[in-house]
Amino acid sequence: MNRNTQSPPSQSIPTTNNLLDPMIVTELQNSVLHKDEVISQLLNRVQAMELQIQNHTSTKKKAHSKKGTSTRNTSYHFSKNQGEKEHSQFQSPKSRSFSLDQKAKIRKIVRKKNSDSSSRKSPLQMVGNDYPAGYEHTKDAFYIHIKLLWGLIEKNAVPSAPDPSQLNEFYQRFSTPDQIESALANNGPALVPVDTVQTLRNARQKRTKVGKYFIHLSEFSIIYVRSSLSKLGIRTWAPNLYEQPDSLYNEACRISALKTFRQLVVGGTYQFMNVNQSYINDLGLLTKSYDHYVHFYFYNIFNKEQVENGKHRKDNDRRALQESRTKLRDLRYRFAISQNFPKRYIRVLKPIQAHSDEEYVESKEVYVVRKLPFRSQSANTFIRKLDEAIKKTHAADGRHSKRRHRIRIKNPPITLFPKAPKGLPLDFYDVEWFNSKLPAQRKNLADVGSIAFLRDPTASLEFKSPDEKMGDSKFTDKNWDDATKDYDLNFLVSVEYDSDDESSEGTESDYGESIEMETSDEEEEEYGNPNNENDKMESVKGKARETYSEYDEDEEAMEIETSGRAGYYGGLTEEEWDQWQ
Incomplete structure (x- = not known):
């Protein structure tokens, strides 16, 4: 077709645009409204997510601040009302989010994830x-x-x-x-x-x-x-x-x-x-x-x-003993919390290292309790009293005990886990074992400012003694001197002296005090030593031109009237001196 026969575009386009303008505008408006709705929905979702993140972060901060406050509190005050408040988290589900069993499962999952994320020991290993x-x-x-x-x-x-x-x-x-x-x-x-x-x-x-x-x-x-x-x-x-x-x-x-x-x-x-x-x-x-x-x-x-x-058997036996030890700790610790024991008792029961392991005697089909060399006799007696209380409570509740038959003998074997727990009250540790350590070790081992057990530990957990009903602070203030008299705490005295010396170094000043100047030997020969009372000058006759007399401490003899007329240099009298002048 010939391009000249076509109608020019300027004649048809304005008519078409005039017809489509309302439709295009309507579609554009609808699309804009739809986009506005989508944007508003997205904004609402983003705001909801931000609010959720803020709430989660604030909850974690509160929990962290509470944890930090509790860990910084080093004074162990305990009263009946305070104990109920402090240990209510182990009794009411409202104040805690997980039970002890759930926490154990969570720890197991976390350990499993950590082990999975660790590097493989071998290409053949599967995680x-x-x-x-x-x-x-x-x-x-x-x-x-x-x-x-x-x-x-x-x-x-x-x-x-x-x-x-x-x-x-x-x-x-x-x-x-x-x-x-x-x-x-x-x-x-x-x-x-x-x-x-x-x-x-x-x-x-x-x-x-x-x-x-x-x-x-x-x-x-x-x-x-x-x-x-x-x-x-x-x-x-x-x-x-x-x-x-x-x-x-x-x-x-x-x-x-x-x-x-x-x-x-x-x-x-x-x-x-x-x-x-x-x-x-x-x-x-x-x-x-x-x-x-x-x-x-x-x-x-x-x-x-x-x-x-036999290394494989030893490792498995050690692992089994550690698992049994952990179960024993859990049993005692949960019982102490459920019975609202004083906080000092719960502190002693919390570490796994504070509990003994056992040795199986196949001929007797019993487990012999091993000795913890670092645990004091008071702590051993308290543990025995606790086991008796658990046994009686379970019997009264009609619960069948699944615990092993553990017996104590006179000379038990030493534990396979000799590492002692740190930070427990001082009377938890055996006196001889504690005193045999170096001062720096003793300093970092025990909480020397607190004690946990009664003077007569056989009366523990009976709550007949007024001392056992006291809070931790009052109990320590009353019984600390008697409970710690045999412990070697000399490192505390040395620390106190060191702190005094350090504090005095920065506060010493010469202001208001005399300053002692060092003098040479030549100055001492020239001026003499005026402070030396023993160095008294002795006058020897004929060594000086003046006439002299020695006097005692009689003050009257030193008066000028009793000495006659005064003499001048060279031995001249006053009249002779005048004539000479």
Whole structure:
């Protein structure tokens, strides 16, 4: 089409714009209103979030300020009303947000998160974040299966190295992982007789306790595991921890463990453990779990035993004693709070180090209480009185005690945890033990300004003595001198002297006092020493031109009238002097 035949744009555009102007304006207004509504909603949300953050921050600041105030208060005043206010947080749910059990769970979660965030000790190690949700029961079942194969069903069992002859036979038969996979196929031949396989030999048709679980293996499960190992020529399933995790022999142990575990799960052997079937086919996750458990966890145990025989058992026993000690502390501490004991008693019971551990005597089936060398006899008596009170209270309430049977003997063994708690009242610590420490250690060890126990600790927790009903401050003021007379507190005196010397150094001044000037020997020879009463001048006759007389302390003899006329220099009389003049 010819461009000249087209109508000029200036003739049609104004008409079109005039028709669309109201519609465009309406749409623009609607869009602006919609945007205003969206913006207002966003502003409301932002304001709500800011208000929530401010409230949360102010709550944390208040809690922090309260905590700081309580920690800065070093005077332990205690009265009945104050005790009810101070310890009401352990009684009413309104004044506390979590119970002691909840706090323990929170601490456990925090420790777990901290451990997860820490650096790995090995590439084979798995931490909490590496395990997906719902995998816990499957993991536990897999670990129990590994223990059954390895024969580590006893408590504190330590893995052993495989038989060298078994290793030699295996490496003569296999050279690639594909050969291992082919040997484990259903049609693979048995390289060694099934009867010679030692794994699960004693697990036939009986319940086997592994950890806290009782495992019942059926005859089919046992035969399947033993026949699978016979196809690999393995008589005793045992990974070689001297070799690398990816060695051919260790690869055979890994493949056999995964294959037999999956088969036993399908057969229902671990059904009671609520195994999640969705993870059975996740070979990558199962392989990582295997490497962590075998080549990290048990590898560390194996190495410790190589350095020190029985180290694994010692560590487990120590860990169990510490857990028992913590439970004992929790029992006593909660009882003291529930009974609204004085604050000085609660201070003594709070540290775990203040409580003794025990030693199990298998022949008597009892636990012997170990001795804490740093704990005084008064503290020991108080603890015994507390245990008796707990026992009586539980019996009166009809509660069955689950505590261990702990006995005290005359000469008990020393504790495995000799570290003493710090900051407790002075009479908590044994006198001889305390006095044997260095002054700096004694200074930083105890709260020497407070005491906790009665003069007669056998009367503790009876609340018949007026002293036991006193607040901490009044109790300390009344009984401190008598309770601390045998303790060596000389470091307090030295500190006081030092503070006096330091304070006097900055306040000494010469203003208003005489200043002693140092004189040389020549000045002393010239002027003499006027303060020396012993240095009296002795006049010798003939040594001076004047006539002289010696007088005693008679003042009259020194008067001028009794001495005649005065003489002048050279021995001249007054008349002779006048004539000479």
